[in-house]
Amino acid sequence: MSIRRHLWRLCTACRHDLKNIRTYKTYKSRNVLRLYDRGMFQDIFPDTSAGEVIDLLNASSQTVYAGFDPTADSLHVGNLLVLMNLLHWQRSGHQVIALVGGATGQIGDPSHRKSARTEMEQVLINENIKGISRNIRTIFKNHEELFWEEKKTVKPVMIVNNIEWYKDINALDFLRSVGRYFRLGTMLSKTSVQTRLNSETGMSFAEFSYQVLQGYDWFHLLEKYNCRFQIGGSDQMGNIDAGFDLIGRATDKRVFGLTLPLITTESGEKFGKSAGNAIWLSENKSSSFQLYQFFIRTKDSDVHQLLKFFTFIPLGRISEIMVAHKKNPEQRTAQKILAEHVTRLVHGEAGLKTAQQTTSILYDKSIESLSSLSADEMVSAFQGATLIEILPEPGLTVLQLSLKANCFPDETNAIRIITAGGFYINHQRIQNIEEIITPGVHIMPNNLTMIRVGKKTYYIVKWIS
Ligand SMILES: Nc1ncnc2c1ncn2[C@@H]1O[C@H](COP(=O)(O)OP(=O)(O)OP(=O)(O)O)[C@@H](O)[C@H]1O
Ligand SMILES: N[C@@H](Cc1ccc(O)cc1)C(=O)O
Structure with missing residues (x-):
């Protein structure tokens, strides 16, 4: 049976729990694999482990991590899908770790890239680390204050920087103790490596080693925090697999990787900073109004899926919203609910208010209103x-x-x-x-x-x- 069908069957078994959820403020069970129903997981590995994972999640609180390299001073809407996934883990009682790649960012992940990244100055990397850590803290704080009404407090997100464990590592020690577990054949077979080896630009040894660094991160987090789960976009499959392999060879512990679908543009390009089409989560790069407008403009054919991705509204309620929306699509009811949720999560109540006030300017045709907008805001308006x-x-x-x-x-x-x-x-x-x-x-x-x-x-x- 394919993994999708296997997961589907398992998730169907959990579905009766969903029916009992009256409010979208909480989940009643620790089994985050039910997010498969929202389309929030693409693959799991090992690929026959869904049953084992569900048992483990139900048995006790687990630790999960996802990493973000500081290649810009803000996260973007593509990364938000990973953060949403992490928030679901937190809501389900698990410990969440957001890793900021102070070390890996210096090398640059070759996954999904046609050429090497340009090297960044350390001061810029430090600024970027501050920016994306701020995004993560703000979103988790807004979630707890505005979307979480359970009496039980959630486990606070931990933000770690992998430079902490790489800064004192000696190259020779690293090659001897970690490098020896990596098999060249496996490393070479990764899509991220093959694509680049066959390209004109080729690939440096540093980029080739990226998977070893991300692999060791997971090993380190497993040793230190018993972190048995890593999640990431589907472009991270090779890197997650590298950690899975390392841990399998170096320890007797079982770990599990889960990938998420990538948000793409209409032409199928990954939505993000490399493609130059990002909508940012920092107010100074994309205002709350621009973020709100981005979601307001969601096509009718996409809005159902985006409600599943970017809100905590239960699936039954989302279906009701869609039924109402389809009766009167010109009112953009579904898009408004989506835009409201995302803007509240990313920019808080005040950011949402500003976005909605600015939106109303579009319908109020006075010069005073128009002149309160910046050039970028006008372009998106x-x-x-x-x-x-x-x-x-x-x-x-x-x-x-x-x-x-x-x-x-x-x-x-x-x-x-x-x-x-x-x-x-x-x-x-x-x-x-x-x-x-x-x-x-x-x-x-x-x-x-x-x-x-x-x-x-x-x-x-x-x-x-
Ligand atoms: N469009 C997207 N949809 C879903 N997940 C995404 C998207 N873009 C990035 N991610 C995920 O966010 C995490 C962090 O990615 P990262 O910080 O490297 O950003 P990035 O946008 O992928 O960078 P770049 O565009 O420079 O390659 C990864 O797990 C990645 O797969
Ligand atoms: N490689 C990831 C970021 C990352 C870095 C280190 C990790 O341990 C995990 C993830 C990306 O570029 O999207």
């Missing part, structure tokens, strides 16, 4: 808006501005559409092509101008000072 930087010139006319902003293919079209009434500046229709662009009228106090052509083509002009 007016979906697909083009951002253009223009040097202000005295005497610039509406026609000249429309051409500089590339709103029209040529002057004839510009004159035709503007005079016909299809051109708007800051929500005001402008039909006089000779009107002079004036600060305070056309240029808002935030140094921006919003242009609309026709019903929904937006341009945001940022005036360079």
